[in-house]
Amino acid sequence: MSIDAVTGDATAITPEAATSEFLHSLSKPAHILVAVSGGSDSTGLLIALAERLKSHPHDDITLTAATIDHGLRAASAGEAREVAAFCASRGISHFIRRWEGEKPGTGIMAAAREARYALLAELASEISADAIVTAHTWDDQRETIAMRGARRGQGGYGTGIADAVLFDRRIWVVRPFLACRRAEIRTYLETRDVSWLDDPSNEDARYERVRTRMELAREPVAEMPADGGADRAALSERAAVWLDEHVAIHAGALCAVARPGLSADAAVVAYALSYLAAIFGGSSYPPGRAQMERVLEFVNGANLGRRTAGGVIFDLRRDALYLMRESRNIAPVSVLPGEKVNWDGRFEIENFGPTAVRVSAPGVGNTTIFPANLPGGVVKRAQAAMPSIVPEGGDKAASVALLPRLAPFDRFLTRFDLTFANSLSVAFGREAYRRLPISAL
Incomplete structure (x- = not known):
């Protein structure tokens, strides 16, 4: 085609x-x-x-x-x-x-x-x-x-x-x-x-x-205007390179963007950060234009600190920009035996055990899942929004599979965004998306 x-x-x-x-x-x-x-x-x-x-x-x-x-x-x-x-x-x-x-x-x-x-x-x-x-x-x-x-x-x-x-x-x-x-x-x-x-x-x-x-x-029939697909596919490819060079994902709950990455092509940074915000916020859509404009103005500014948009904390430090889920408004869920549940839009949790489990935030305890050189405050905030999985009743241990969910792509992924989505999926420890069934694109 x-x-x-x-x-x-x-x-x-x-x-x-x-x-x-x-x-x-x-x-x-x-x-x-x-x-x-x-x-x-x-x-x-x-x-x-x-x-x-x-x-x-x-x-x-x-x-x-x-x-x-x-x-x-x-x-x-x-x-x-x-x-x-x-x-x-x-x-x-x-x-x-x-x-x-x-x-x-x-x-x-x-x-x-x-x-x-x-x-x-x-x-x-x-x-x-x-x-x-x-x-x-x-x-x-x-x-x-x-x-x-x-x-x-x-x-x-x-x-x-x-x-x-x-x-x-x-x-x-x-x-x-x-x-x-x-x-x-x-x-x-x-x-x-x-x-x-x-x-x-x-x-x-x-x-x-x-x-x-x-x-x-009521308008004259004209030629089809450019739909932006080719430009977006090219942007997706550039953003995939940017992701590989400047971004690290930790435990599916914390994103670190190295400082040099924020000075890259503005269109690439805006595209990539908007989708990263959607994923860490558990949303199917990136934050609105006005929200993202404020975020981009902040990350490109001289002042360090934190901003929140779309349920995501943007923590700007001298070494990097850190993204993590805000710890508010995270509803607990029960997962029955044999059931698969989408928790907070950010994780897919499948229960293989004989007992229902309760999933809630915050996840506590093991800080060794994060590199030791990360700022302590950043790790603490990321942990506050991580899932805690506890069996409901009885002493049997939970038997669950936990997978990061890439909310804007896991339900509907356009071919335009495939290259970036594949790089992002691998960065989160998941497999690449299914191959296109069309060979001549």
Whole structure:
């Protein structure tokens, strides 16, 4: 898949060309799971893949489709069955998965997205799929860039949708149609006499994306603006080098940035520190722009001392900048036998023992896990936010696995950030992230 097709001032390409390019770039053998809602985009993607594999047979590529029924509309179950029947008529293996349980009262679209990816990932594991494929388009990209730009108050454009995203460290989600226009996809289907379903929520102005789509419809259609992906991928690579040269991670709870590192490329320092702050704060997102601007002003200043942002202490000393979790607002949790729990967004704790364990802060005692040359006050603050794991009842010792969690990357990791994330994962004592299933990026 051409990097220019998704990260530059891209010229839209046809569904057939996008499909051919994707299959050519796919690491093989491969079993791909296509997410199909029944709408024009996903139906077009499924048909284009099926037709290409039929006209250019690949014994080493398996195609499966899946529909997620979110259960948010009365008609959704029937629509999922329509998609299943359509796939059956084409000889395509198809599964339906339903989002069960109580739905949140707010943030329904974000929750639905999380549920959709989780259900697709579970199914992919069941059928041994190597990648999930979704039908995000040029139009989706344009809307996303406009929305993110508006949220940042740029009055312009932000970073767009990535062509590949790793979900939950488990499976890559690839978007072959990101340089295809929806109008061309529909023309492609019409020439093949293939119909599609229209989701009424796509016309509901209560949703930000729908409002943005309506606004963009009133503007002249232009070339896709640069989505920032190529620049961010390059920044990720430079930040990985910076990390290796200037940063040390201790016990997954303390970060030391050598003083010379703070004088490096300002864009690299801002990028890396924002993600380090998210990780040590247990947050899926870096601190806001205003917060990070204050942090960067502080670390670049002449005054030593401490600042707090996003639940993270930035302790600036003559030798280094130290980052650690603030010891406030760390809730204890109980972990049942056989259960895996995310504690404070910073650690994954899996209980292998026969007894429930309680995880809380502060962790106390063994200071030898930190190098002796670290400042005592820094070590004390880091320890105050470390996990203490104690069996609940009985005298049996706890049997647990404790892994640092890289909150901004462990759930959704864009291909743009992969190089930096891999270096960071290794620095925390974890394995590198899964390899991309696409060979020609």
